[in-house]
Amino acid sequence: MNFNHLHYFHVIATEGTLSRAAKRLGLSQPTLSAQLRNLEEYFGRKLFDRSSGSLRLNANGRKAIEVTHEMFRLGERLESLFPGERRSPVTRLEIGIATSVVRSFAVERFIGLFRNKDVLTRVRQGDHEYLHHELLTSGLDLFITDTPPDKRVTRGTIHRRLSSPDFAIIAPVRAARKLAAGMPESLHGQPFVHYSSHSAARFEIDQYFRKHRIEPDVVAEADDVYLIRDAVLEGIGFGVVPSSILRETVDRHKITAMGRVEGTFEIHAVYNRKDPTKEVLAALDLLADPES
The missing domain is CATH 1.10.10.10 (Winged helix-like DNA-binding domain superfamily/Winged helix DNA-binding domain)
Structure with a gap:
């Protein structure tokens, strides 16, 4: 002892x-x-x-x-x-964020958390299933994901919607001029940079294509929205990215938005129902859109 x-x-x-x-x-x-x-x-x-x-x-x-x-x-x-300048112990806040949502979730949302010197915020990314398991075994305080809550596995946890980003259909300016008149049917058969099956965005985009009877020619798949945007900039095909990504693009004169994908694109925070700490509740308020 x-x-x-x-x-x-x-x-x-x-x-x-x-x-x-x-x-x-x-x-x-x-x-x-x-x-x-x-x-x-x-x-x-x-x-x-x-x-x-x-x-x-x-x-x-x-x-x-x-x-x-x-x-x-x-x-x-x-x-x-013997009073001195001893610093109080720092509380840790462990946040996991699914790989498929990392780049589509505004990075500046975390700045407020990082400014708090009384809390050491640690953010790591990984596969949805792995991070969900980490949350359930107390390895995480908070888990951010774009996968809709599954009632079969939400026992003991609470889901809070943080944001609902708009997704825009983008293409190089020259290609967009040819496609714009017949949108969205003009996208049929066109080269398209899609999301992988690991991303919840893929389901919503496929629903949009089915609704309009569109079958694009999928030439590549990625979960990184910046990679998809850059592929569009290079003329690989058209893509679908959060509107915020287009607004922050330096070469905006090279690509343009041709329309919006109707769908339910949501980013959720998941945390344990039992006795969430004040640090978790404060983080939720900082990370969520005001209307969420």
């Missing part, structure tokens, strides 16, 4: 869950769980009752917490005797 073991136990008991305690301490959840087991093995007693992934202090744990409360209260008194 050492001071760290007691500190870890105290933080777990006060935070109520391993995941929140791990974020407060800056440790991985498996590491913290192993440290707790070491302490319990040292005492030869379980300190928590475990059920459905939750921890609740048992009689042994309640005895231990009485002692650690006194220990750390005295520690705070000792610190107060």
Whole structure:
């Protein structure tokens, strides 16, 4: 037994869950769980009752917490005797964002999160299924995806719509002049840079094509909206990208929007229903469109 073991136990008991305690301490959840087991093995007693992934202090744990409360209260008194410029512990906010949505979600939305010096925001991208699993196992606080919620796998989580971006049909200016008059039927048989089957945007675009009885000639597939835009700039074919991508394009004189794809393009935030932290709720407000 050492001071760290007691500190870890105290933080777990006060935070109520391993995941929140791990974020407060800056440790991985498996590491913290192993440290707790070491302490319990040292005492030869379980300190928590475990059920459905939750921890609740048992009689042994309640005895231990009485002692650690006194220990750390005295520690705070000792610190107060020697005031300094010690910085408060930084809270971590773990955000996952699906690869298919990274570039179509406004990057500036994260700037407000990064400005908060009391919270270390870590953003990583990956496959939808992998990140959803990470959320369910407390590896993430928040998951951003363009895949519509599936009621079969949403148990224990909450979905909030962050935005509904408009998608524009774009083509090189010269090609657009020839196609504009007969839109959208003029797109039939034309070379097209599509999204892969991993992107929710593909389903909505295919629905649009079926509605108008259009079968474009798919010459390439990608999930990166900037890659699709650049392929259009190079004359590979026409494409469909969020309107915001077109507005920020430097070479706007080379491509033009020929129309809008009607569909339900939505970006969702997913988080655990049980006791979301104030940092998660604050992040949702910063990331969402005002009307969402």
